[in-house]
Amino acid sequence: MATVHASCVVLGEDGILIRGAPGSGKSTLVRDLIGLGAISGVFAALVGDDRIALTQRHGRLLAASHPAVAGLLEIRGLGLQAVEPTMPSAILRLVVDLAADAPRMPEPAGETVLLRGVRLPRITLPPNPGLAGTVMWRWRRLRVMMMTD
Numbered sequence: 001m002a003t004v005h006a007s008c009v010v011l012g013e014d015g016i017l018i019r020g021a022p023g024s025g026k027s028t029l030v031r032d033l034i035g036l037g038a039i040s041g042v043f044a045a046l047v048g049d050d051r052i053a054l055t056q057r058h059g060r061l062l063a064a065s066h067p068a069v070a071g072l073l074e075i076r077g078l079g080l081q082a083v084e085p086t087m088p089s090a091i092l093r094l095v096v097d098l099a100a101d102a103p104r105m106p107e108p109a110g111e112t113v114l115l116r117g118v119r120l121p122r123i124t125l126p127p128n129p130g131l132a133g134t135v136m137w138r139w140r141r142l143r144v145m146m147m148t149d
Helices: 026-040 132-148
Strands: 002-011 014-020 044-048 051-057 060-065 072-075 079-082 089-098 111-115 118-125
Touching: 002 026, 002 089, 014 026, 014 132, 026 044, 026 072, 026 089, 026 132, 044 051, 044 060, 060 118, 089 111, 089 132, 118 132
Parallel strands: 014 089, 089 118
Antiparallel strands: 002 014, 002 044, 002 051, 051 060, 060 089, 072 079, 111 118
């Protein structure tokens, strides 16, 4: 098991790992995805914020919150706040990287990343607020592609 500096949220049954530099908006994106899930009828829950434990099991990558921050989300200006709903762990299905050099027009085939021996779809987005809709759209598109394979 390894701990990474990232946040993780569940959409539907899928874990989404959100990586980025400190202050890039990981926690804000998690909060916005949970809110968007609530208003769009998609189950969304916090797995963890800031420190995520990754464990490879049977060809899948399992993400779990670090016990010191389980159930807590950092909200800028307010500090660590309890958040509901939460999940203790999730199987990762997507990686979102928040990076200043994100491509404006990503390749249609999509990117992948190898984490702990598991290849996962990856999207790179600029560290700006208001990305929850983009992530939700890409997640839904990924779900459709997985169902047709």
